[in-house]
Amino acid sequence: MNWDKKFTQWVGSKASVLAHTIFFIAMFSLYFFGIAFDTILLVLTTLVSLEAIYLAIFIQMTVNQNTESLEDVEEDIEEIKEDMDEIQEDVGAIEKDIDEIQEDVDEISEDIGEIQEDVDEIEKDTETMQKKSEDERTVDLESIQKMLQKLMDEVEKLKGK
Secondary structure, three states, rough: OOHHHHHHHHHOOOHHHHHHHEEEEEEEEHHOOOOOOHHHHHHHHHHHHHHHHHHHHHHHHHHHHHHHHHEEEEEEEHHHHHHHHHHHHHHHEEEHHHHHHHHHHHHHHHHHHHHHHHHHHHHHHHHHHHHHHHHHHHHHHHHHHHHHHHHHHHHHHHOOO
């Protein structure tokens, strides 16, 4: 901490009030040591005026430092606002991306549903083909049996002749 800050903090403290009170009592008590009252007032007025001038300078220095500090804070706040604006823009872009991803997921879900329908149809077709194959095999066996029966009948006829 700088000496000027220490000094201005001390001036605004209880110790400063006590020191000034003791100083003023000491100055006025000089009257009892034979110093003329006019001289005491002249010296006291001069000292108090000089102190007031220096106090005003130190107070102004503190005000200037505080103003500079506030300007720094204002700049920081402005930067924070700009960062917040950028973050909001980024959030908006992310929301848009999420919406697009959700649309893509919905489309993929629809495609999966359509693929599932196609798989179900293929399964039905496969079952139908398997059934047809069994039916066709049965029909083929029956026709083979009929043909064999005809052949046997013809063989019997030929044997009988």
